[in-house]
Amino acid sequence: MLPRAGARSTQETDIATDPRSAAPSPDAVAVELTGVTKRFPGVVANRDVSLCVRTGTVHALVGENGAGKSTLMKILYGMQRPDEGTIRVAGREVRLSGPADAISAGIGMVHQHFMLADNLTVLENVVLGSEPRRGGLALDFAAARRKISEISTAYGLGVEPDRLVADLGVGERQRVEILKVLYRGARILILDEPTAVLVPHEVDELFDNLRELKAEGLTVLFISHKLDEVLSVADDVTVIRRGTTVATVDPRTTTARQLAELMVGSELPSPETRESTVTDEEVLRVEGLTVRDAAGRAVVDDASFVIRRGEVLGLAGVEGNGQAELVEALMGMRRADAGRTTLADEDVSDWSTRRRREGGLRYVPEDRHRHGLLLDAPLWENRILGHQTESSVSRGPWIDRASARADSTRIVEQYDVRTPGIDTLASALSGGNQQKFIVGRELSGDLSVLVASHPTRGVDVGAQAAIWDHIRAARRAGLAVLLVSADLDELIGLSDRICVVLRGRIVAEVDPSAVTPEQLGSAMTGAQDDARGGAA
Amino acid sequence: MRRWDVRDVALGLAAPLLAVAFSLVIASLVLIGAGDPVLSTYSLLLDYGQRPRSLALVLNAATTYYLSALAVAIGFRMNLFNIGVDGQYRLAAMTAAWVGGAVTLPTGLHQLVIVLVAVLVGGMWAGIAGLLKATRGVSEVISTIMLNAIATGLVAFFLRKVAVPVAGSNNIGTAPIAESGRVGGLPLVPDSALEVFGFLPVAVLAGIAYWLVLGRTRFGFELRATGRSESAAVASGVDVRRMVVTTMLLSGAVAGLVGMPQLLGASYSYSLDFPAGLGFTGIAIALLGRNSPIGIAFGALLWAYLDVSSVILDIEGISREIVTIMQGSIVLSVVIAYELVRRYRLRAEQSRVGRELAQAPRAEVAA
Structure with missing residues (x-):
């Protein structure tokens, strides 16, 4: 295992290069961001971001989920206004107050999720919103068709204007999206995780x-977290971590390992928990769990694992590899197609979410706004959510308001939730405080297993440290924890064992004390150099 | 505690008051446009509405409106749009009237049977929409609208089968309910020959039950949680499908009560001129009263007052449709006003949280 602090200083002196040194046309800068900062209530999404994209290059922006890539791209596409900093396009400072401004500045965006109308043809989709007119009223489809064919040929996109979008494959749809952007005159294209939806040969075509x-x-401008792809296509790579750009490197002299190191960083407070509290008392056993999507594809494929009292099992994986489905199946929110789940020696495979929760299973959801809170309700009502049948908040069919309120006050105090009171609406709190409240709520009462999905995503550093402390304390008290995270420091620091999940399968189990973030990162992203080096 | 903050209450009242003021402006403009006197029209409405007989009529209409709005509000609290209260209450009232007219039972039991039949039929009719939504994902808006149309057909069909001519007219209706099944009036308004529906206390009880069930029980919590965020409700262990069916059954059951004040207190039979359209009025009043049992009561009274006092306008040669314009613009503007107040509140709350936390800075947890 590399000494982390040492690794960092090496990167910054050796790898971080002046982007211009490798430039074919050194002076032409397409986009330049300086000191861009964007704050949301309680969270800084982007902090002092600087980015310089040379004209005529493919510039990759890499970072973990939640590192701030999307916010940055939204700023560049005019969907968010930065609080500080400047944006220059082709040397001119611009103020983008909406996508329309971005488009007129020559910036186009290809979203991860396609925005095409299935029942229209390619031609109709492309012109939608900027229809060419003839004589003020009539649509000039002939001109549009000509222009589309021209663009398609010029850039080798091979798009046929008269086909129905419903008949196109994923790769072709993506090319239609690219063409749509080019049709509107974009000279700078932002591609948001374009390979996430593609199979390997489509990636090559792209x-x-x-x-x-x-x-x-x-x-x-290409956003990704797949390091091998980034290295094969980009001319420059900028790494973003915790909201800020940390380095711009030359892919020809950088390895996937070095990039992974930059992505996960190592200056963070280490969440380490080395003294083991693992017992041999099994609390949760999952055998052969399989979840299929609507198309019958296994998104969770034959997953098996065991968690014992006082043990934290980390589940590492790039988002979208089945973790969310696994967690939902475990919580009973989604039907499992096969497999057996045993909670404290009882087969709970057919249990509803309610029964599982009553049986001691607790849940810190990945998306607290969608699954963890009633945003329009006061905090004390949120104390009840998910615990409706517990004696701490209800008595038979009645809600026990007094004790729900009292227990909310306890959580606010004990978990340092910064709020004026328990009558404050949940939506008025910052993300970190919302999350601390959820963690406090889920760790209340009689529990045996905590399923924590990205428990510190999008929260500030202070709240993060506090949440880690609470999970550690609960583990000492004998809690079994399933920790799903994309934050490698968090996984390595908190877990007693780590399972790596890739395309729905658990592909490796590693010992966190013997694995480096970069080895883990490689295993997660499928860049299989020496990931197994740290395998237990 | 903060729950009775003066500013909170003022903000809560601001929206409906603004909406009423705005509707007065619109109505005034229409009156001016039509060449009718503005101020004297309003004073006519005010004077006539305050006569003893009018007040009794207002209370009677409000009783019916209140039940109808409660039925709609139950659905609203869960984001279910039960547009079908109209069909539910008419089918329920017709069936209940027929059963009530066909049997003779001791007083007390007779009324109970009639009301039970109405509640069951209303609930079942709404339950169809609930089942369709839970099992097949059919939007309850579409299905309840269609069920309204079907209910109209069914009522007409069955009425032909069971109806008898109403004495002294060429109207037809179910056989009149015997004396033992009727609910006598209450002499609530002094100097009024007209008594108030004996069903009024039932409406009040229904309001209290609504408040108790939604605000104080686990079931009510889960219903509201599902309305606020279905995804969060699912994660918290609520069986949303069952919730949809239960809520529709409940909404329909209350809808079944809507026709009862009229049936048991005034007409004693379901005939062709039984009041229709009350379900839609209920939607408007639920919106106006913001699904709160007290808000709905005020909404129902205001609506009934406008309805009753509009009668005088015809006599004075002013088009009574001005009242419909007022009611329409009240609902329209109240929806907008509530949303504005809601956003204002949220922003105010967020900045208040920021301010209070900034004043009492605690040491950041060591990173």
Whole structure:
């Protein structure tokens, strides 16, 4: 295992290069961001971001989930206004107050989720919203068709204007999205995780298209967390971590390992819990759990694991590899297609969410706004959520308001939730305080297993440290924890064992004391260099 | 505690008051446009509405409106739009009237049977929409609207089968309910020959039950939680499908009560001229009263007052539709006003939280 602090200083001196040194046309800068900061109530999404994208290059922006990539791209596409900092496009400072401004500045965005109308043709989809007119009223489809064919040929996109979008494959749809952006005159393309939805040969085709665009002098800003892809297609790579850009590197002289190190960082407070509290008393056993999506594909594929009293089992994986489905199946929110779940020697496979919760299973959801809180309700009502049948908040069919309120006050005090009171609406609190309240609520009462899904995502450093402390304390008290996270420091620091999940399968089990973040990162992203080096 | 903050109460009242003021402006403009006197029209409405007989009529209409709005509000609290209260109460009233007219039972039991039949039929009719939504994902808006149309057809069909001519007219209706099944009036308004529906206390009880069940029970909590965020409710262990069916059954059961004040207190039979459209009035009043049992009461009284006092306008040669315009613009503007107040409140709350926390800074947890 590399000494982490040492690793960091090496990166910054050796790898971080001046982007201009490798530039084919050194002076042309397509986009330049300086000192961009964006705050949301209680959270800083982007802090002092600086980014310089050269014209005619593919520039990759990499970072973990929640590192602030999306916010940055929304700023660049005019969907969010920065609180501080400047944006220059082709040397001119611009103020983008909406996507329309971005488009007129020549910036186009290809979203991760396609925004196409299935029942229209490619041509109709492309012109939608900027229809060419003839004589003020009539649509000039002939001109549009000509223009689409021209663009398609010029950039080798191979898009046929008259096909129905419903008949197109995923790769073709993506090319339609790219064409749509080009049709509106974009010279700078933002692609938000374009490979997430593609199969390998489609990824190759996309990369060929990107090279074509680059050759024609267009600029591509490419967001990803798949390191091997980034290294194969990008001319420059900028790493973003915890909301700020930490380095811009040259992919030709950088390895996936070094990039992973930069992504996960190591200056953070270490969440380490080395003294073991693991017992041999099994609390949760999952055998052969399989969840299929609507198309019958196994999104969770034959997952098996055991968690014991006082043990934290980490589940590492890039988002979208089945963790969310696994957690939902475990909580009874989604039907499992196969497999057996045993909670404290009882087969709970057919139990409802309510019964599982009553049986001692607790849940810190990944998306606290959708699954963890009633935003329009005061805090004390949120204390009841998920615990409706517990004696601390209800008595038979009646809600026990007094004790729910008293227990909310206890959580606010004990978990340092910064709020004026328990009558404050949940939505008025910052993300970190909402999360501390949820953690406090879920750790209340009689519990045996905590399923914590990205428990510190999008919270400030202070709240993060506090949440880690609470999970550690609960583990000492004999709690079994399933920790799903994309934050490698968190996983390595808190877990007693880590399972790596890739495409729905648990592909490796590693010992956190013998694995480095970069090895884990490689295993997660499928960049299989020496991930197994740290395997137990 | 903060729950009775003066500013909170003022803000809560601001929206409906603004809406009423705004509707007065609109109505005034219409009156001016039509060349009718503005102020004297309003004073006519005020004077006539305050006569003893009018007041009794207002209370009677409000009783019916209140039940109808409660039925709608139950659904609203769960984000279910029960547009079908109209069909539910008419079918329920017709069936109950027929059963009530066909049997003779001791007083007390007779009324109970009639009301039970109405509640069951109303609940079942709404339950169809609930089942369709829970099992097949059919939007309750569509299904309840269609069930309204079907109810109209069914009522007409059954009325032909069971109806007898109403004495002294060419109207037809179910056989009149015997004396033992009627609910006598209450002499609540002094100097009024007209008595108030004996069903009024039932409406009040229904309001209290609504408040108790929604605000104080686990079931009510889960219903409101599902309305606020279905995804959070699912994660908290609520069986949303069962909740949809239960809520529709409950909403329909209350809808079944809507026709009862009229049936048991005035007409004693379901005939062709039994009041229709009360379900839609209920939607408007539930919106106006913001699904709160007290708000709905005020809404129902205001609506009934406008309805009753509008009668005088015809006599004075002013189009009574001005009242419909007022009611419409009240609902429209109250919806907007509530949303504005809600946003204002949220922003105020957020900045208040920020301010209070800034004043009492605690040491950041060591990173």
